Amino acid sequence: MKYCVLLLAFCLIAINSFASDKTTIRIGVQATGTLTWELAVLQGENQAKDLAFQIETHPVATTEAGKIALQSGAVDIIVSDWIWVSRLRSTGSDFTFYPYSTTSGALVVPENSPIHVIKDLKGKRLGIAGGELDKNWLLLQALAQQEQLDLNVSVEKTFGAPPLINEQLKQGRVDAALNYWHFGAKLEAQGYRQVIDGKGILKGLGIQENVPALGYVFKQSWADGHKTALTEFLKASKTAKLLLCSSGPVWKTAIPLIQADDPTTQTKLRQRYCEGNVIQWGIPEQQAAERIYTMLRTVSNNQLTGQSEHLQPGTFWSQN
Numbered sequence: 001m002k003y004c005v006l007l008l009a010f011c012l013i014a015i016n017s018f019a020s021d022k023t024t025i026r027i028g029v030q031a032t033g034t035l036t037w038e039l040a041v042l043q044g045e046n047q048a049k050d051l052a053f054q055i056e057t058h059p060v061a062t063t064e065a066g067k068i069a070l071q072s073g074a075v076d077i078i079v080s081d082w083i084w085v086s087r088l089r090s091t092g093s094d095f096t097f098y099p100y101s102t103t104s105g106a107l108v109v110p111e112n113s114p115i116h117v118i119k120d121l122k123g124k125r126l127g128i129a130g131g132e133l134d135k136n137w138l139l140l141q142a143l144a145q146q147e148q149l150d151l152n153v154s155v156e157k158t159f160g161a162p163p164l165i166n167e168q169l170k171q172g173r174v175d176a177a178l179n180y181w182h183f184g185a186k187l188e189a190q191g192y193r194q195v196i197d198g199k200g201i202l203k204g205l206g207i208q209e210n211v212p213a214l215g216y217v218f219k220q221s222w223a224d225g226h227k228t229a230l231t232e233f234l235k236a237s238k239t240a241k242l243l244l245c246s247s248g249p250v251w252k253t254a255i256p257l258i259q260a261d262d263p264t265t266q267t268k269l270r271q272r273y274c275e276g277n278v279i280q281w282g283i284p285e286q287q288a289a290e291r292i293y294t295m296l297r298t299v300s301n302n303q304l305t306g307q308s309e310h311l312q313p314g315t316f317w318s319q320n
Helices: 002-021 035-042 063-072 082-089 135-145 162-170 181-189 198-204 220-225 227-246 248-257 263-275 283-299
Strands: 023-029 053-059 078-080 095-101 105-109 125-129 156-160 176-180 193-197 214-219
Touching: 023 035, 023 063, 023 227, 035 053, 035 227, 035 248, 053 227, 063 078, 082 095, 082 214, 082 283, 095 220, 105 135, 105 181, 125 135, 125 162, 135 176, 135 198, 135 283, 156 162, 162 176, 162 181, 176 181, 181 193, 181 263, 193 198, 214 220, 214 227, 220 227, 227 248, 227 263
Parallel strands: 023 053, 125 156, 125 176
Antiparallel strands: 078 214, 095 214, 105 176, 105 193
C-alpha cells in the first residue's frame, strides 16, 4: 500500500514537472477577432497535449488595448500591423512582426448601387471604419489619386466604429462603406456587393505581391529567449488555420465564436478568412511592404508612419 502511494506521488510530481516545462505564451486576444478561432483549435484536447507550449489568453477590448498590454509586458504576443511595429522601432523599441493574414478591408455597396469603380464615388457619401489614418482609407485615396480624384473633397465622409458604419449603410445614410474585412463579409452575406478589397487596391497601386496586413507582434528580446516555443506556436497556428479552411469538423469548433447565427454569414466569413492565408513570405513581399510604406507615408503626410523615410530594420522577424 505504501509502495502504491509513493508511486502515485511520483507520477503526480512527474506530470506537474512536465507541464511546468512547457513555455507559457501569453496572448492578447479580442473576442471578435479570428485569432480566437485558431486558439480554439490549438487548445483542443487532442492538440494541446502534443504541443511544447501552453497558451494563456488575455482578453483585450480593442486593438489599442492590445497594444497597451503588449507594451506594458502584460502579454507576450498580439495581432497588429507592421506599420505600427516600424514606428515603435524608430523610437528604440524592439518589437517585431511575423505575418498572420493578408486580408484587410473592403469597399461595399448595396447590390443595385451605381458605384462599380472608384471614380463612381465622386459626389457620394462614404462611411469609413476607423479614422483619418485608417490604412484602407489612405490606400484608397492613393488609388483614387491615380485617376485624378481627390476623395477628401469629392466625397462626403463619415468616420465611425465598424458596426456603426455597417448600420449607416443599411439605413441608407451612406452610399458605400469602407470597412474591415469581416464586417464587409457580413454585409456581403446579406446581399451587398464588394466593389474592391484591400488586395485589389494594392494591385491597382502596382503591388502584385500578397503582403500581409496583420501579423503576430512580439518583442525581439522575448523571441530570442523563447525561440523554440515561438517557432512551434507559429507553425501550429498555421496548421490550425489550414484545418479551419479544409476540415468541416474543425471549422465547427469555431462557429460558436463567430458571433453569426446564419449559415450564409458563417460561410462568407470562412471564405474571406481563408483567402487571407499567407502562402508566401520572403524578400519580394518585404520589398513590396517598403513600397506600401512609402505610399502611406506620403498620403498621411508622415502622420501614420512617423518621420522615418523607410521601414525600420528588424520590423520583420527572421527565424534564422
